[in-house]
Amino acid sequence: MSCGVPGMEDAGCIFLFGYNPNTSHPIVARRIVRAKEKGAKIIVADPRFIETSRIADLYLPLKNGSNIAFLNAFANVIVKDGLMDEEFVKEHVTGFDEWWKTIEKYTPENTKEITGIDPGLLREAAHMYATAEPSSIIGWGMGVCQHLQNVEAVHTCAAIACITHQIGKPNSGVAPVRGQNNVQGACDMGALPNFFPGYQSVTDEKIKEKFAQAWHIPVDKLSDHVGYKVSDIGHLIDDGKLHAFVNMGEDPLQTEPDTDHLTEQLAKLDIFICLDIFMTQSCAVADVVLPATSWGEHEGVFTACDRTFQYFSAAVPPKGECKHDWQIISEISTRMGYPMHYENTKQIWDEECRAVWPAAYGATYEKMAGVGYAQWPIPTLEHKGSPDLFLGGKFSTPDQKAKLIAHDFEYPSEMPDKEYPLILCTVREVGHYSCRSMTGNCKELSRLAEEPGYAHINPKDAAARGINKEDLIWAYSRRGKIITRAFIDDRVNEGAVYMTYQWWIGKCNTLTLHHVDTRSHTPEDKFCAIQIERIDDQVWAEQHAQELYMKMKMRLSKVASAQNEPMED
Amino acid sequence: MNRFIAIEPSRCVACGTCRAACSAGHKEAGLQDEPRLALFESRDVVASLTCHHCEGAPCFKVCPVNAIRHDLDGCVRVDEKKCIGCKLCAVSCPFGAIHMSGTPVAGVAGIQYNTPTFSASLSPILQYEVGVYPCAVKCDLCAYDGCHPHCVDACITNALHLVEEDGDSGTPREIEDKRAKALQSSVVMFDNCNDEKEGGERS
Numbered sequence: 001m002s003c004g005v006p007g008m009e010d011a012g013c014i015f016l017f018g019y020n021p022n023t024s025h026p027i028v029a030r031r032i033v034r035a036k037e038k039g040a041k042i043i044v045a046d047p048r049f050i051e052t053s054r055i056a057d058l059y060l061p062l063k064n065g066s067n068i069a070f071l072n073a074f075a076n077v078i079v080k081d082g083l084m085d086e087e088f089v090k091e092h093v094t095g096f097d098e099w100w101k102t103i104e105k106y107t108p109e110n111t112k113e114i115t116g117i118d119p120g121l122l123r124e125a126a127h128m129y130a131t132a133e134p135s136s137i138i139g140w141g142m143g144v145c146q147h148l149q150n151v152e153a154v155h156t157c158a159a160i161a162c163i164t165h166q167i168g169k170p171n172s173g174v175a176p177v178r179g180q181n182n183v184q185g186a187c188d189m190g191a192l193p194n195f196f197p198g199y200q201s202v203t204d205e206k207i208k209e210k211f212a213q214a215w216h217i218p219v220d221k222l223s224d225h226v227g228y229k230v231s232d233i234g235h236l237i238d239d240g241k242l243h244a245f246v247n248m249g250e251d252p253l254q255t256e257p258d259t260d261h262l263t264e265q266l267a268k269l270d271i272f273i274c275l276d277i278f279m280t281q282s283c284a285v286a287d288v289v290l291p292a293t294s295w296g297e298h299e300g301v302f303t304a305c306d307r308t309f310q311y312f313s314a315a316v317p318p319k320g321e322c323k324h325d326w327q328i329i330s331e332i333s334t335r336m337g338y339p340m341h342y343e344n345t346k347q348i349w350d351e352e353c354r355a356v357w358p359a360a361y362g363a364t365y366e367k368m369a370g371v372g373y374a375q376w377p378i379p380t381l382e383h384k385g386s387p388d389l390f391l392g393g394k395f396s397t398p399d400q401k402a403k404l405i406a407h408d409f410e411y412p413s414e415m416p417d418k419e420y421p422l423i424l425c426t427v428r429e430v431g432h433y434s435c436r437s438m439t440g441n442c443k444e445l446s447r448l449a450e451e452p453g454y455a456h457i458n459p460k461d462a463a464a465r466g467i468n469k470e471d472l473i474w475a476y477s478r479r480g481k482i483i484t485r486a487f488i489d490d491r492v493n494e495g496a497v498y499m500t501y502q503w504w505i506g507k508c509n510t511l512t513l514h515h516v517d518t519r520s521h522t523p524e525d526k527f528c529a530i531q532i533e534r535i536d537d538q539v540w541a542e543q544h545a546q547e548l549y550m551k552m553k554m555r556l557s558k559v560a561s562a563q564n565e566p567m568e569d
Numbered sequence: 570m571n572r573f574i575a576i577e578p579s580r581c582v583a584c585g586t587c588r589a590a591c592s593a594g595h596k597e598a599g600l601q602d603e604p605r606l607a608l609f610e611s612r613d614v615v616a617s618l619t620c621h622h623c624e625g626a627p628c629f630k631v632c633p634v635n636a637i638r639h640d641l642d643g644c645v646r647v648d649e650k651k652c653i654g655c656k657l658c659a660v661s662c663p664f665g666a667i668h669m670s671g672t673p674v675a676g677v678a679g680i681q682y683n684t685p686t687f688s689a690s691l692s693p694i695l696q697y698e699v700g701v702y703p704c705a706v707k708c709d710l711c712a713y714d715g716c717h718p719h720c721v722d723a724c725i726t727n728a729l730h731l732v733e734e735d736g737d738s739g740t741p742r743e744i745e746d747k748r749a750k751a752l753q754s755s756v757v758m759f760d761n762c763n764d765e766k767e768g769g770e771r772s
Binding site for chain 1: 579580582583584585586588589592593596602603604611612613614615681682683684685686687688689690725726
């Protein structure tokens with residue numbers, strides 16, 4: 001994010017595009033409520049009438065999968081209606097003429113068929129966003145990132161912020177929120193295929209030299225190419241390129257698309273190791289499970305989506321054989337020939353983050369003590385941290401100028417047809433987190449939402465299939481078939497079904513399409529074609545769903561029980 | 570005198586934290602862990618709803634076994650142990666703020682898992698699970714914890730308020746202190762035995 005989350009309260013306009021903060025980040029939603037109370041304008045563009053739409057000044061119900069057409073037309077209005085900050089573009093932006101050649105073709109009128117948005121409404125939104133004082137923020141989530149044209153949409157959102165000068169000043173710019181609590185932190189620390197810690201390229205010779213020195217190894221020991229991405233694992237196994245997989249705290253058999261296929265692929269690995277705190281579906285098929293510590297048992301630093309480092313402390317000591325992730329990594333590394341030893345997380349923080357990443361040097365544990373925090377870039381010990389990036393229009397490119405990139409619109413990979421007439425869009429729900437391995441084991445949260453989860457359906461689509469509220473239904477696609485429960489929801493657009501991806505029985509990833517974009521390799525989780533059907537015998541269906549859930553729980557507990565055997569030497 | 574929980578719908582973000590806090594609080598007190606608040610969601614309005622503690626509470630009047638009492642503090646409460654599960658209160662409640670809940674038998678008595686014998690689309694009042702003794706659950710303003718409603722404390726946007734008009738509860742500062750203390754008693758890291766005892770006496 002180019003602004004801080006608290007700063008969102010003081011923006012003049014917040015434009016949410018493909019982001020539902022109320023279910024993904026209630027803490028961000030709280031800031032938006034406050035921003036509204038302080039007088040900010042709120043614009044929501046989403047196929048669903050999401051929670052924030054209730055308090056929005058403008059709601060734009062765009063069609064699923066039409067992001068690029070919408071954004072291009074939005075940018076077109078800004079330029080044609082003279083809303084562009086020409087001086088800012090002249091001083092701080094490059095590539096405008098080339099960009100305009102593409103954007104020029106997309107008007108609100110000629111994209112109406114694709115986006116379903118009334119041209120007048122789109123114009124009003126563009127005016128509201130571009131002219132808001134003192135600043136506007138454009139926020140997006142997985143509604144942008146999990147589409148075929150995801151990187152393209154990010155480029156266009158950023159371009160819109162640049163041409164209107166709604167970036168490069170306090171509380172403005174782009175707010176791409178992160179999918180998980182510490183994704184930003186994992187990226188910061190180099191858990192990316194192309195970066196060392198601190199977004200330093202793995203292919204840059206000077207950077208490699210620096211890390212070789214810091215890690216006391218010859219430079220040729222460092223990989224000279226960009227690594228693989230998690231969504232490629234299945235294909236790589238099929239191609240014989242991947243033989244071992246260490247999976248830390250994730251349940252790919254729940255969260256990756258087309259899980260039935262992935263299960264077959266994982267079985268072909270020579271060795272599959274999982275680090276987790278609970279027996280998940282992935283752990284159950286792993287060769288080795290290393291017990292890790294839970295959030296209450298370890299300490300460390302999280303990075304929030306707005307680049308804020310926060311220290312968190314352990315509440316209780318670890319139980320049994322559990323070890324912290326960093327201890328497990330150190331021990332594996334040591335046994336594989338690179339001795340690694342740390343006393344505590346502070347040492348790791350100082351040596352592996354602050355010492356090698358100039359922008360984080362000032363983020364000491366002392367600054368983060370108690371409820372303290374540090375927001376990078378924070379290059380010196382005296383530095384107070386930076387809630388806002390690119391102030392004064394100085395961007396992090398070699399020439400310090402923003403480069404505009406435009407893209408043409410493409411339709412999603414699998415369009416609905418006669419056989420599969422509905423669009424499945426996978427979303428989040430507030431009470432359960434990610435693959436549900438943690439929240440699913442919390443009784444209070446299970447009380448609020450339980451298996452097999454819900455498919456949110458428009459009342460018209462439900463009526464056409466004779467589906468009643470709370471009925472169990474079949475949902476199927478070209479990949480698989482699952483049982484789920486109908487939530488008849490007038491906030492949902494006709495022709496689309498929304499399912500949350502954490503249910504083990506009503507697992508929407510059995511239905512999703514494993515198709516990734518060429519740049520970020522993010523799966524197209526927001527769009528595939530499915531059909532739904534009411535189950536005639538509801539009592540049988542209720543019992544069947546319970547049975548499936550119980551069978552799964554028993555299977556997992558049987559695998560987990562291996563550790564209960566008495567250990568005698 | 571009357572006390573009840575009020576909500577500002579424009580602030581509600583439908584996060585459900587109030588319901589989770591309600592469930593956790595009652596569960597810890599050994600009561601039914603069913604949340605006492607419902608999240609009402611329509612296209613244009615979202616709000617947590619719970620008992621209004623009506624002055625002429627119909628539920629209180631219809632209870633055949635006097636399991637429902639109208640306490641001096643204005644709160645209408647159900648004695649879960651006395652309730653016979655007749656559902657009259659749930660039928661008579663004008664706001665649908667009472668529903669039935671019971672301890673499932675799955676996991677005990679040789680039954681491995683729930684075996685529902687009805688469709689979930691059946692009205693909650695008509696649902697009947699074999700072996701489960703249901704009782705009425707409703708908001709008790711957290712009587713088990715010195716009447717500091719956990720939902721109010723849990724609300725992340727301050728959309729929920731305890732509306733009260735009484736001389737005994739003291740200044741807002743004192744009410745805040747009481748709430749803070751109540752919150753502290755639910756934090757696992759502290760030795761909270763003493764606080765709990767105090768809370769018990771107060772109620």
